[in-house]
Each structure stands twice: as structure tokens, then as C-alpha cells.
Amino acid sequence: MSAVHDPAPPTTGAEARPRRARRVRGRTELYTSYAQEMALLNTRGKQLGVLAIIAVAAYLPLGVEDDILAVLATGLVLAIGAIGLNLLTGYAGQVSLGHAFFVGLGAYTAAVLSGDPDGRYLGFGITNPLVWIPAAGIVAAVAGFLVAPLATRLRGLYLAIVTLGLVFIGQYFFLEWRSLSGGAQVGRDAATPILFGIDLTRNGAYTDEQKLYWFFLVVLVVMALLGRNVARSKVGRAFAAVRDRDIAAGVMGVELSRYKQIAFTISSFYAGVCGSLLFCLNGHVSAEQFGLLLSVQFIAMVLIGGVATISGSIMGAMLIALLPQIAAEVPHLLPFISSSARDSPNIFELEIAMYGVLIIAFLLFEPRGLYGIWMRIRTYWKGFPFSY
């Protein structure tokens, strides 16, 4: 400890100092403790902004058609997975193409736990999502924990290829274990969330889309807060150090293998939670879905949303979720693109092409993603009336 900066301790007489740091009214940049500066929402503007966004998001189900709502709800779930990948790839810098595998693990864990015990496939009849969501997360996390040692030996491209292998192993595994997955082309029922006796997938006072949307929103807010807190903690700073230069991080005393393992584990947990919820809406899981495309979609969400940001992950996920919707609108503008899958070019091909184009465009022109665009807008007004 440096003696230079030790504030002179009260020598005698005065009672122990009250060390609760106070904010000074109206001085947003005057921090009297590190905690204030590192606070989750360190300015009034951010506090109000986040509240407003959550309020709007919570109100949406009452004002939006159910089909759009279903797309948005899917976006919310994808956002959870994207946050997970962003923690691993964005914050800790470990490129992973294996995210789909962990999503699949989560999906099947949840499906098995909540499945009918007397049905054709494995099932335990535990329909409470408060049980099967964490369980799905934990199973995926354990898998992540076991895979992580690979990552401590490998870097960059090699790691990407190895995790790609994971996807293929996983898909083979899912397809062949029929009592788990129902096998190729068949699939099985997804997890059924019955919360406090209310089946969220059945229409009641509110439609199933509305109920699920709200449920997903709550889970997302919880997971996003967790993610932000991980990112701004000691662990998050260690991740950033590993990403920026692993050798330097090691020299600084960051235990590389340990933090890579933590990154994989946390990321897989998020993937598992995402997987458990992802198929609730259409009620069916099939093993083909956990392929390379899903992994690439997650990568796209991270890159388009913004590397190493939580809010960016959410924005990216929402955009990717809305992409089919956007693609479906294109034939109105460009008549030569067909909305039928039998013609070519059609909107499904367009959708696939758009992933690629978006990734390339963002990497070239807006490397910090949607979040970067937001940052630029914010900086413009923050600096007002100057430019810097």
C-alpha cells in the first residue's frame, strides 16, 4: 500500500469517521468513491432511461398484434443467449462457434424435466419453470465447465474450430438419442412453463403470446442485470484483461485458465437458460435446429449489437429476431423477390444473405455495432454544444 496517498487517519479524539460516500447534488461528474463511479446506473439520465425502456417493453403486449409479439418474445429469449456469448466472446475474447450446442443442452434438459412421465420420450413432469430454467442453465454450465480446459490451451481460430466441432458432436448426439429428442425430422414437445398453476402456453385472460412475452421479459431483465454486474466486477475486469492481451493479463496476476473457465461456464449457463425458453412458444424442439446456423446467428447478434456490451446484445438479438419479418416486407418493395420458397430469389434466401451482409457491413462501417451507433448519438449530445 502506498503511504503517499493514505489520508491522514484521525489521530485522537474524533469518533470513527462515517465513511458512507455521498453524492454531491447536481454534480454528476464528482465522484467521492469508486463505487459511485462504477455504479450500474451512475447518472440520473441512465436511471430514468432504463426505467422508461422497461416500462415501454412491459406495455407492448397490450398494444401489439400477437404475431409480432411472438417475434419480439423470441428476440427476448435470443437476447439471453446473446448476452451469454457476449460475455465469452465480447468481454473475455474467446471466440466460440459452439453456442448452439449449449443452447441445445438447455432446451433438452428443460424438455425432459417438464415432459410427460408417461409419454413416448424421457420426462419427469416437473413443469415449474423456476425449477427447469436453472436446471437447464446448470446442465449447460457443467458442460461448459468441462469444455473450458480446451479453451485454456487454444486461442483464436483454433478455439473457433474446436468449438465448431462441438456443434457437430452435439447434433449427432441429439439426433441419435431418440428417447431424448425424438430423433431426426420428428422432434419432441418443448418445455411447458406452468407458473403458480397458470399454464403460460394456454390462452386465458391474456393470450399465450402475451403471458410468455412478460415472462421472458422478466427473465431477460434478471439475466441482463446479472450480466452487467459480472461485467463490471473483478471477474469482468479480468475478462477484459484476458481479451486485450492474455500474456499481459497473466503477468498482472489474472489466472488465465481460471477466468477462461469462468467465462465458458457463465456463458454456457446463459445459453442453457436461453435454450430452455426458446421453444416454449411454438412448443416443439427438433434436433436439426442446433446446427451451425444457430451459432452463426448468435455471433451475428453479438457483432451487430456491439461487442462487449450487454445492451448491444439485446439490440442485436432483437434485430436478428426481426430479420425474417424485415425480409418478408422486402417483396413489397422489390417485386422480383418472391415470398414463396419455391421461387428464387425468395425471402428465405434473402434472410440468410442478410446475416452475411449485415455482419460484413457492421464490421466494416460500424465495428462497435448498434451500440456504437447509440454511443455516437450520445456523445454528440453529451458534448453539446462542443464536439469534444
Add this chain to the structure above:
Amino acid sequence: MSSQATPSTDAATTPATTTITTRIRDRAASDPHGVALRHKDLGVWQETTWAEFWDTVVTAAHALLALGVDVGDRVAIQSENRPEWVILDHATVAVRAITVGLYPTNPAAEVSYLLSHSGAKVHFAEDQEQLDKFLEARAECPEVEAVVYREPRGIRGRYAVPGLLAWDEFLACGAEHRRAHPDAVAERMAAARPDDVITLVYTSGTTGPPKGAMLTHANVEFAIRTGVHDEQLVSPRASEKDLTLSYLPLCHVAERFFTTWHNAATGTQVNFAESIDTVPANLREVQPSLLFAVPRIWEKLLATARIKVDSATRVKRAYGRFWLREAERLGARLAANGGAHTAATRLRYALGWVLFFRAFRQRLGLGKVRYAASGAAPIAPDVLQFFMGVGVPVHEVYGMTENTAIATANRPGRVRLGTVGEPLSGTEVTLHPETGEILTRHPANFAGYWRDEEATAGTVDADGWLHTGDVGEWVEGTHIRVTDRMKDIIITAGGKNIAPSEIENALKASPYVKEAVVIGDRRKYLTALIGIELDTVGEWAQRRGLAFTTYRDLSEKPEVRTLIRGVVDEVNNKHNPVEQIKDFRMLPKELDHEDGELTATQKVKRSAIDRAFHHLVQEMYGERVTARAGADDAEGGTA
């Protein structure tokens, strides 16, 4: 901290005097957890509460007692502004000793003079740099018995100097003394008398060696009563809710008034800037509500604002320029109305506040300023007018060390630009009928110069009038305009009296001019030496793609000369022909305290300038340049 300590015989006969130290003690008792001081450490503002503040003052006072500091002994402080400065100042006053402030920029030779002249017994040297200066000067000041340092870097374990103490050791020694004699400090304090000298403020000395003005408790209490409690300066009165930023040297009477005494009298929260270079950033963080600055800082703020608007993106630039023009128009209107709003200006300002001024002020760190003052040197009215227009009314105040900074002030709503305001009530301020010299007489007139009877007699006359050395004139019968320092008045060969400072300030109002020295005493016409502002002219040159290397290189570019020519012409247009500058030369270096060209308060020493740049002056008057060794080499012109 019981004030009920056994009173000494002396205190029993005289009623307890209110002093700055008792004010701190009482506030620590009534508001122990309120914030007294803030300083930035490792990027975080550390707070000192009143209780901690007072506790440390008492411990430091005990430490001084332990070092054998007696009534009337001198304690010297050479440090940047930091809590220890104020703590040691109060501790010294508490034991009835005398604080001597040294500028952190004082070179070793001046340190030697000040320490030996004041006969300091204890010296506080902030860090290695200041300690080295002291060690260099040590032989000439044998009276110094103990040296205390705050920053151990480079010192601890490397210096074997007898009497050298780290701040922590100093406090530990005080704590020990405090345990042994718990009431010693309280007894000393109780014996304090109004005519105790509490500080020597050395004048900057533009001519001759610095003189130490003695200020007493009575002086300071009168200053507090007049300036603070009667709301003649800050109105409504400063309170615990007000924040100030402390960045000007604390040994100067103006900063002592706004930082130490204001803090003691009203409980303002003092925030110490990290250094003079970080003032813009610290201003933004602290957003002080009361701000005192010297003209140089106001000019710099104005220049920064203009540069930032000019270098903004296209839309912001056009928008910003529009509002800056509007600020000037508003300022002109307000100035015509004494600084008070009319319904029309209030409406225009309200609109501007929403669209521009609020953000603009916030970015400059002036967002919360409710009272601002400028003093210690004359300021160009244009600068004041601009700040008035953006909603930061800067009040020019006038005072000097010898009258504890109490003389005249522009009152909110009764501002006359170009004047230093009205005499404060409770004081006598008048002009000498013949010379026009400003004279003051009030209880804050100092007790004399330290160990200099002759100079004292030359400054205060038999009737108790203090001769300020400034020439002034009445404006509208109520406000005083300071023409110039009496000895600076230029009498041209044609016999015309000209006040150079007014012309100099008009020049310095340009963002490109940092220094201007008008010359012309006993000459046919006026000329000027002009030093550019490196930041702004550098930026200007960059925008034009003008490559440059050093200050000298830049200032000698013909393009820069043309730029400055424009500034000079503009100023000339506002003056009548005798007061116009016929020729000018660029200063080849930045003027510097270390080189003896500026005083510690950044005032130009004309004699030193004349010596160092004599060849430039001769050139302008077409005289034969006298060969002078190294005259061309400006760095050699230390003299």
C-alpha cells in the same frame, strides 16, 4: 475539543476573541459530519468532514507546540493548494504563530530570501521539488529548525537532513504531545488577541524585493464581516451548500480570502484542484457555485470556449457561433443596465438557457456559478460582458494585500464595466486630491510590513490612510475606475499621460494574445511586445496547415504576425491616435516566473522585460541595437 479548558490568566481578563480558528472549532461542533474539504486522490474526490478537519488542525497545532513554536514565531508553507495547506495555516494561527505562504513557483533564490526575511522556524515543503529548493537555500536561513514534507516520493530514505519530518511523523508527534498536554492548544487559542499577527503575505514585488504585509485577527475579522456577513460581495451569503474550487496560490490574499476565510466563516465546501493545469476538468467535475478567478483564467475560459465552438462539427459550429454572438448582444444590454435583467433580456436569456447556455456553462464548469468575481489584476470589459451574456455575472472587485483585499466591489445588479465598483460600506475609500491615488482607511488596513518600518511609513500616512499606489478616478460619482499602477503610467515624449494596462488588457482580450507589454515612456510613440497564446495560435495554425516546431518558431511566422497585426489594428481603432500602437514585436519565449520575467502572480516585471528584450524595443524605435552578449538568446535573458 472542549473550549472550556482551563483558561490562562491572560484569557481570563480578555473576552474570548472570535478568530478563524474558533470558527472552525465551532463548526466542527455544530456540523461534525458536514463536508469541509475535498481533494482528489487517485481519481476520486476524498472528503474531509468538519470534525476530521478540526481534529487534524488540533493535532497539527500540538505538533507545532512540540516543535517549540512560540507565540509570534513564523511557520512557512510552500505547497500547491491542498488540505495540508489550510490545516497547517489554522494550526499555526491556533498556537498564535504566524503563517508565511510561499508560492510553489518561487525559485530557490526567492525561497531563501523569504525564509530568511521572515525568520521562519518551521517550514513546510510539499514534495521533493520544494524540499530541494529549501536545501539549496538552507545556508541563508539558519532559523529554520524543522522541515515537514507531505509527499514522501523521492524523499523517504534518501535525505538525511536534521529536523526533517514526514507529515505523518509530524502528526504523530502532535498526537503524542496532545496526550501529554491535552489543553495546551486550547489555552493558546483562548489567549488570542485581535491584534495578533496571523499571517505575513508577501507582495509579489514587481519592483524590488517582496515585502511582507502583516495581517492580524482584527484585519481578517473585519474583512469577513464586511465581505461575507454583510453580503457585500457574495449575495445571498455563502453557506454550507456552496462549493468553491481552490486553485490560485493560497499565499495570495485573494485566494486566502475566498478559500480559507470564506470556508471558516461560512462553511463553504472547498475543493482543491489537482493542479493549475487540470482546472478546466476540475471545474467541470466540481461545478462550483462561487468562483473567484484572475483575469488570466477568465480570458482563458473565454478563449477555450471560442476554440471549442470553432472546432466543432459544422452544425454545432454555426449554432454555437450564433449563440455566442447572442451572448455578446445580451451582455451589452445587461452591461448597460448595471448587470440587472430587464424583462426583455430575461426572456431572451431564458430562451438561450434552454437552447444553449445551460449546456455551454455546464461544459465549461460554470453551470452552477451563482456568484463570480475577478480581481488581482485589471480585466478587459469585453470579457466581463461576454460572461454576463452567458449568465455568469463576473464582478470585478478591488483590494490589495495591505488592506486585506477590502476596498471596492461591483455589487450584483449595480455593475459598471471598466470600474472596480463602489467602496464597500463600512470602509473609507477616497482619491488623493492631487495625484488621484486611491486611499483606503478601515480596520482591515494592515499592521505594517514585517521588519520594514520605512516601507510601512511610506505606505500608511499619519492619518491612517493606506496609499495603494493605484491611480483611479470616479465614474458617475459612485464607482471607481483604476487607471493604472502609479509607477506604470507612461508619459510620452509629447507629455501625454497614458495608462498602459488598459491597452494591454484590450490586447489580451483576444484569444490569441497571452502577454502584452506596452512601451513608450519618454518616447515619441507607443509600441508593444506581444506574446502569443500557444494553445490557441497553435490550433489556429493547425487549422491552416501551418507547420511549426517551437513557441519561438510559431510566433515568428509571418502569418502569425499578420494575425496579431489584425488584433493590434482592432485595438488601435478604439483608441485615439496618441494611444495607438505604432509598432510591435513578438516575444520569442513564454514569459516565466523562474526566469524572473513574471512575479509569482504572473504579473509582468517591466524592468526584467526591458532588460531581456531591450534589443527588440530599440529596433522598434529605430535605434541602433546595442550589441549585447546573448541578447538574441531569449533563454539567456534571465538577468
